[in-house]
Amino acid sequence: MEILRSIVVLVHIIGFAILFGSWLAEAVARRIRVTRLMTVGMTVAAIAGLALAAPWGIDYQLDYVKLGVKLVVLLVIAALLGIGSARQRRLGSLSPVIFWLIGILTLLNAGIAVIWH
Ligand code: HEM
Numbered sequence: 070m071e072i073l074r075s076i077v078v079l080v081h082i083i084g085f086a087i088l089f090g091s092w093l094a095e096a097v098a099r100r101i102r103v104t105r106l107m108t109v110g111m112t113v114a115a116i117a118g119l120a121l122a123a124p125w126g127i128d129y130q131l132d133y134v135k136l137g138v139k140l141v142v143l144l145v146i147a148a149l150l151g152i153g154s155a156r157q158r159r160l161g162s163l164s165p166v167i168f169w170l171i172g173i174l175t176l177l178n179a180g181i182a183v184i185w186h
Pocket of ligand 1: 074078081082085088111114115117118119121122136137139140143146175176178179182183
């Protein structure tokens with residue numbers, strides 16, 4: 070069980086890497102847009118994160134306040150990706166506010182995971 074949980078943590082971190090990496094690639098190239106890969110990474114991180122939110126394969130208590138905050142932040146990221154890709158398709162461009170919020174909130178969730186004890 071412990072090994073399985075570690076594998077799910079790895080999948081969760083891969084989801085984060087795909088989401089943040091694909092966002093960073095666009096930011097560095099000065100392309101203010103959302104991509105399919107960002108949604109793929111968010112979905113992978115979300116599914117693995119929800120699996121990790123249940124207490125299995127651990128001998129300590131989970132912090133549900135922290136997990137609740139991470140879930141809310143994730144839902145905002147998901148909404149921004151959804152609204153962003155719809156507007157981008159319709160208008161041909163994306164508001165920089167939506168683009169930057171996606172990157173900042175992704176980093177915020179990684180920060181909460183690592184720093185909040
Ligand atoms: C975009 C959204 C998210 C990002 C970027 C993210 C990022 C991360 C990262 C980098 C870690 C590894 C750091 C560590 O183990 O201390 C982690 C761990 C974890 N995440 Fe997330 N996360 C996200 C969403 C979620 C959600 C929605 C949940 C559940 C509600 C969740 C639950 C967890 C749990 C339980 C761990 C600890 C794994 C363990 O040690 O057992 N995450 N997250």
